[in-house]
Structures are given as C-alpha cells and as structure tokens.
Amino acid sequence: MKLYIAKVAIAKFKFWEFYILPPDQTSNFTNIRVAYKMEKTRNASNGRGHGESGRSCQVVRPTATKANINDSPTLPVNIVKETVSRGNACIQARVSDTSEDNFSPVLKFSPVVGDRLSSESTIETCSRPEPRAVKQAGPLEKNFVRADPSYLQTLGQAHSGWIFGAIAELVDNSRDAKATKLEISIESIYFKKAGKDIPMLSIIDDGHGMTHQDVVRMTYFGHKQPDADDPNRIGRFGVGFKTGAMRLGKDALVLTQTADSRSIAFLSQSLNQGKDNLEIPIVSYYRKGQFMELDTVVQSEATAKYNLKSIKEFSPFNKYLIGEKAGLFQDKCTGTQIYIWNLDQWGSNYCLEWDNGLNGGSSFHQGDILIRSRRIRSRPGQISQKVPLDYSLRSYLEVIFLVPRMKIYVQGSLVRSRPLAKSLNKTCVETGIIMGKSAHLTLGRCQLEWEQMNCGIFLYWHGRLIEAYKRVGGMIHNGDTGRGVIGVIDVSDLMDEGNGLVWVHNNKQGFLDCEPYARLEEWLGKVADEYWDNKFDSLNVVKDGALYKPDQEWVQCNKCRKWRMLDPGFDTKSLPVEWFCYMKPFEGLCDLPEQKVDAGVVTVSAKRTGYDSRENSLPFEGIATIKVEDMSSDSIGLSRMAEDSSPLKRIRRGLPRACKKV
Numbered sequence: 223m224k225l226y227i228a229k230v231a232i233a234k235f236k237f238w239e240f241y242i243l244p245p246d247q248t249s250n251f252t253n254i255r256v257a258y259k260m261e262k263t264r265n266a267s268n269g270r271g272h273g274e275s276g277r278s279c280q281v282v283r284p285t286a287t288k289a290n291i292n293d294s295p296t297l298p299v300n301i302v303k304e305t306v307s308r309g310n311a312c313i314q315a316r317v318s319d320t321s322e323d324n325f326s327p328v329l330k331f332s333p334v335v336g337d338r339l340s341s342e343s344t345i346e347t348c349s350r351p352e353p354r355a356v357k358q359a360g361p362l363e364k365n366f367v368r369a370d371p372s373y374l375q376t377l378g379q380a381h382s383g384w385i386f387g388a389i390a391e392l393v394d395n396s397r398d399a400k401a402t403k404l405e406i407s408i409e410s411i412y413f414k415k416a417g418k419d420i421p422m423l424s425i426i427d428d429g430h431g432m433t434h435q436d437v438v439r440m441t442y443f444g445h446k447q448p449d450a451d452d453p454n455r456i457g458r459f460g461v462g463f464k465t466g467a468m469r470l471g472k473d474a475l476v477l478t479q480t481a482d483s484r485s486i487a488f489l490s491q492s493l494n495q496g497k498d499n500l501e502i503p504i505v506s507y508y509r510k511g512q513f514m515e516l517d518t519v520v521q522s523e524a525t526a527k528y529n530l531k532s533i534k535e536f537s538p539f540n541k542y543l544i545g546e547k548a549g550l551f552q553d554k555c556t557g558t559q560i561y562i563w564n565l566d567q568w569g570s571n572y573c574l575e576w577d578n579g580l581n582g583g584s585s586f587h588q589g590d591i592l593i594r595s596r597r598i599r600s601r602p603g604q605i606s607q608k609v610p611l612d613y614s615l616r617s618y619l620e621v622i623f624l625v626p627r628m629k630i631y632v633q634g635s636l637v638r639s640r641p642l643a644k645s646l647n648k649t650c651v652e653t654g655i656i657m658g659k660s661a662h663l664t665l666g667r668c669q670l671e672w673e674q675m676n677c678g679i680f681l682y683w684h685g686r687l688i689e690a691y692k693r694v695g696g697m698i699h700n701g702d703t704g705r706g707v708i709g710v711i712d713v714s715d716l717m718d719e720g721n722g723l724v725w726v727h728n729n730k731q732g733f734l735d736c737e738p739y740a741r742l743e744e745w746l747g748k749v750a751d752e753y754w755d756n757k758f759d760s761l762n763v764v765k766d767g768a769l770y771k772p773d774q775e776w777v778q779c780n781k782c783r784k785w786r787m788l789d790p791g792f793d794t795k796s797l798p799v800e801w802f803c804y805m806k807p808f809e810g811l812c813d814l815p816e817q818k819v820d821a822g823v824v825t826v827s828a829k830r831t832g833y834d835s836r837e838n839s840l841p842f843e844g845i846a847t848i849k850v851e852d853m854s855s856d857s858i859g860l861s862r863m864a865e866d867s868s869p870l871k872r873i874r875r876g877l878p879r880a881c882k883k884v
Contacts, residue, residue, distance in 0.1 A: 243257060369443065370498070370500065374464070374491050381731075385593060390618075391463065392462075392560060397456060398455050401628055404630045406615070411538050413538040413563070420538070424561050428555065432478040432485065432558060433480055438504065440463055447460075451714075452684075453684055455684065456685075456686050461728060463476075464489065471562040474561065475487070476559070477559040481509070483508050484514050486533065488533045504529060505533070573594055575593075576590070576591045589633025589634055590615060591632060598613075601691055602698050603700075610674075611690055616632050621690070624685040626783075638778075641776070643710045648667055650666065654749065656741050660715070661742070665708070666707070666708060671707075677697055677707045681711055683712070694750050696750075709746065711746075774787050776788065778801070780800040785816055
C-alpha cells in the first residue's frame with residue numbers, strides 16, 4: 223500500500239493555524255506532516271503576549287512503509303476529516319489516502335499547556351470520487367467600515383458655505399486646550415515636490431497639547447458624545463479638526479507637545495491619492511531629560527521611520543523644518559501647531575487672500591485674512607452689503623467669543639476684541655422663560671452697525687458665536703426697522719436637551735430645527751419689536767453729526783484679559799494697541815476684580831452726545847449714575863432723587879438745546 227496526498231489543507235482554530243503538508247520526498251517514510259503556528263495576541267489585563275502553548279503534531283500510520291509516494295499512480299482517495307472539540311469551535315483537517323488495506327491515519331496531538339484541547343477525537347471515513355473543499359467553521363465575523371480617501375473631500379464640504387467656519391473649528395480647539403495665545407497667519411514656503419513657493423496657513427497656540435492617545439482620537443471620524451453638557455467646552459462632535467482642515471486645504475500636519483511627549487500627525491489627500499483605504503501617519507516621542515526620544519511603546523521603530531518618510535515625501539517638512547517648528551515650543555512649553563497647504567482655490571487663485579499690514583505694529587492698517595469673493599452671507603431681510611464679519615477674519619474674531627480672554631493674532635497683529643454687550647447705547651436687559659428655561663437678552667443700539675445699516679441678534683452657545691445678525695420680528699420685513707439695534711444672548715441652557723443632546727449643527731454655524739429654537743425666535747421677535755417701539759420709534763433726532771456712543775467705554779488688559787471701564791469722555795482712539803491695567807486712565811492693578819454694571823443702570827458722562835468738547839463742555843467733571851425710566855425720547859427721565867441734584871439738572875436742561883423735534 224502506498225500513500226498519496228491529493229491536497230494540502232490549512233485548518234484555523236482561534237489563535238492557531240495548522241498546515242497539513244505532504245510527506246518529505248527525501249524521507250523513506252510516507253507519514254504526512256502537520257505544522258502549526260500561533261498568532262501573537264495581547265492579554266487584556268497586562269498587555270503581554272502569550273507564550274506558545276503546544277508542540278508539533280503529526281498524522282502517522284501504525285507502520286511506516288519505505289515506498290516513495292511518487293512511485294504510485296493516482297488512485298481513488300478517501301477523505302478523512304478529523305474534528306477536535308474545544309468549546310463551541312472545532313478544528314477540521316483533510317487528508318487523502320488509498321485504502322488497499324483499509325488503512326486509516328491517526329491524528330495525534332502532543333500535550334497542550336494553558337487552555338487544553340479536548341482529548342476526545344472522532345474520525346470519519348467516507349468514499350468520494352475526488353477531494354472537495356469543505357467550508358471551515360469559525361467565529362462570528364463582524365463587518366467594519368472602511369474609510370476611502372475620497373471621504374476627506376466630503377468632510378470639507380461641512381463648511382462649503384463659509385470658509386471662516388473651518389478656521390473657527392481650529393480656534394475652538396485652542397480655546398478648549400486652555401490656550402492664552404493664538405497666532406493665525408499665511409506665509410509662503412518652498413515645497414520641493416512642487417518645485418516652487420506655496421502659501422501655508424499656520425495656527426499656533428500655547429495650550430496644554432495632546433498625548434499620543436489624544437492625537438489618535440483626533441483622527442477618529444467622530445467619537446462618543448459626552449453624557450453631560452460642559453458649558454466651558456465647545457468641541458463635542460469629534461469632527462471639527464477633519465472638517466476644518468480639509469475645507470482649508472488638501473494637506474494638514476499637526477505638531478503637538480505636552481510636558482512629557484511630542485507627536486506629529488499627517489492628514490493628507492495627496493498621500494492617500496489612489497489608495498483603497500485611508501492612511502494617517504503618526505509619529506510620537508517621549509521626553510527623556512532635555513531630549514525627545516522615539517516612543518517604541520506606542521509604535522515600532524520601523525513604523526515610525528516609514529511614517530516619517532511619508533511625511534517628508536508629501537509635505538514641505540524635512541527634518542530641518544520639523545526641528546525648526548519644534549523649537550517654537552521652547553524648553554518644556556506646551557502647545558499645538560497646525561500647518562495646512564495646497565489651500566482651497568477660487569478660480570485660478572486661492573479662496574483666501576492675506577495682507578500683512580504696515581510694519582511696526584501700526585493700528586491704522588493691520589494685517590488681515592480675507593475671503594476673496596467678499597460675498598455677504600444670506601440672511602432673511604438682509605439689505606446691507608457691508609458686513610465685514612462675513613469676509614474679514616479679523617472682524618469675525620473680534621466678536622467670536624462672548625467673553626474674550628484669549629489673545630488672538632492675525633498676520634502678526636493683535637485682534638482687538640469687541641464684546642458686543644459692552645458696546646451698546648441705550649442698553650436694556652430683557653428676561654423671559656422659554657419652555658421652562660430662563661433666557662437673558664441684552665439689547666441696544668450700536669453706532670458702527672447703524673452706519674453700516676446692520677441689525678439683528680447675536681446668538682452664542684458655550685460662549686461661542688453661532689449665528690450673527692439674525693433678524694427677528696419686524697427686522698425681517700422692513701430694512702429700516704431696528705437699524706443699528708443689536709441683541710446679544712447666550713442660549714447654552716436652552717439648546718441643551720439635558721441628556722447630552724444639543725440642538726446645534728455639527729459645523730457650529732447654526733441650530734437644528736427644533737421646538738426650543740422656534741420658541742426662541744418667537745420670543746426674540748416680540749422683545750425686539752417692543753424695544754424698537756418704546757425706545758426709537760418716536761425718537762427725537764439729534765443734530766447732524768451726532769453719534770450714539772456706548773453707555774460705557776471699555777478696554778481689555780493685555781495681561782490679565784480683564785475688562786476695565788474708562789472714565790467718561792475718554793477718547794478710546796488714543797489707547798495703544800496693547801494696553802495694560804497700570805496705564806491711564808485706569809492706573810490700577812491686574813488683581814482688582816472686573817467691573818460690572820447693574821441691569822437698568824447707565825453711566826452718563828459729562829460730555830454729552832453731539833457736543834464739541836471745546837465749545838459745549840459742562841462745568842463739572844465725573845460720573846453720575848442714574849436709573850433709566852423712560853427712553854422714548856432723548857430727554858431722560860430722572861428719579862426724584864436725581865432731580866434734587868443740581869449737576870444732573872444741568873444735564874437735563876441742556877438736552878433740548880442739542881436736539882430738535884422731528
């Protein structure tokens with residue numbers, strides 16, 4: 223009897239793979255050979271790999287013959303199936319054998335360490351004309367989604383309507399990282415692959431940085447939303463960096479550093495062009511003394527070298543430029559740097575254009591980043607074509623935060639924040655209850671918006687601007703109604719469902735269509751119409767050239783970022799770009815608390831609106847604080863206590879001389 227192997231089989235069982243091999247032709251025995259391999263696995267408890275848990279096994283016949291298997295012609299074969307039980311799984315091996323003496327091979331396993339295989343086995347023999355593949359039983363297979371590289375372009379379309387929304391996503395991340403300083407600029411850099419200088423957008427902050435795990439999580443396409451709504455955090459959907467970066471350009475590199483680590487991540491459409499699956503190279507280092515060493519715990523050395531090679535090939539960053547940018551962190555400073563190139567285009571040019579302004583930090587002409595089209599965003603009832611916020615990044619960042627604390631620089635020039643609620647004339651605060659939740663709206667007239675024929679409500683969520691110039695009530699149907707009237711409201715509580723769900727679009731440029739938002743629109747329209755009817759509809763118009771100055775003038779300290787109320791009549795244009803608390807007119811310490819004005823109280827300065835300081839100065843200096851009772855005309859009604867004050871009487875008597883009835 224001679225043995226002939228008709229087919230080589232592979233059997234898989236959990237972490238094991240068994241290979242049924244033909245007899246060794248150089249041997250005098252006809253025994254088939256069985257080899258096995260165990261895949262490396264990680265133990266969930268300690269992360270260490272298991273050792274091998276068994277030795278080799280063979281299928282042997284009781285008495286080996288010395289005949290060569292090649293000497294025998296092809297004969298009918300028997301399929302022998304060996305099944306070894308182990309829990310709910312099994313191993314199946316198939317061999318072929320002639321049966322002149324009705325020989326049945328025996329499958330023998332050597333002892334097993336650890337999880338033991340069952341020692342019981344069954345052998346089935348059945349005659350078949352020729353071997354046929356048998357479907358192997360295995361564990362339940364799960365279908366995981368594959369990300370095609372084209373999905374990066376789809377992500378960028380989240381901000382297709384307004385490119386500044388993409389920049390805002392990256393600004394939000396800096397604020398969430400507790401950054402105190404943020405620099406945004408576009409500069410030219412030489413790209414060897416392109417053979418020319420290309421513009422590159424950089425966004426650099428001094429926040430707490432990201433660890434390797436944070437960087438990996440940042441590359442996820444979304445993550446689980448928090449169960450609770452954190453009012454001090456803006457990011458929550460897990461797509462902001464991807465949607466923002468891919469809207470601005472095709473390629474983005476992130477360089478981030480914590481106190482103990484440094485990581486580089488590369489999100490690139492150029493790198494993934496033509497590939498079937500998305501590849502995002504990440505290289506991480508850990509701090510060893512004063513130096514950063516490659517972290518081989520989270521990556522192998524070979525993987526790190528491959529990723530660095532990919533980054534250098536498809537980006538302007540070689541080892542020298544990476545070292546130069548890493549040097550910006552200085553010593554043990556933390557932060558994150560984002561660089562974006564292959565910027566989005568507008569026709570034959572770029573969608574963004576940039577201006578470095580005048581040298582020397584001049585406040586007359588500061589640097590800015592502009593949208594090339596200068597298009598005005600569509601809003602119901604919008605008639606003005608002069609809305610700088612829609613196409614000037616500097617104007618947008620002036621009002622992006624309800625309470626601005628972070629210093630933001632655009633093209634090297636400091637952005638002077640403009641807290642809207644502190645820059646209004648005839649300010650009043652309205653309080654209402656919407657679906658059981660309290661809402662506080664600050665209304666007033668802004669001189670700048672009056673000149674540009676703008677009006678509307680600014681809606682903030684978690685202190686971040688979501689909607690600007692939202693027209694409500696009569697503003698929608700009449701372009702002159704509400705001219706110059708601005709409202710400011712934070713709707714964080716109202717837009718929170720209470721179970722982790724928020725009624726905010728994931729691009730943070732609008733709210734979802736929901737009942738709380740519909741009720742809010744209705745309430746805002748009613749309050750804005752009443753304010754306009756009571757305060758301005760029958761207004762006494764002042765002489766030509768009169769200005770609606772804010773009820774209070776404020777300035778922000780460049781060190782402590784607190785807002786300080788200025789003395790009445792002080793010319794804010796005389797202040798330097800970077801002002802500190804010790805300077806005039808405050809001349810105080812940064813430790814002093816921030817000043818606040820009670821609702822319904824305004825500050826009347828000695829210099830009245832429309833007066834020339836040289837011809838109509840009043841004979842007293844200082845501040846008089848009065849309660850506003852009736853503001854239907856420019857004649858301010860004073861309380862009985864105020865009537866007894868002779869300086870205040872002079873203010874009231876002087877008003878008619880500066881006004882004329884329509």
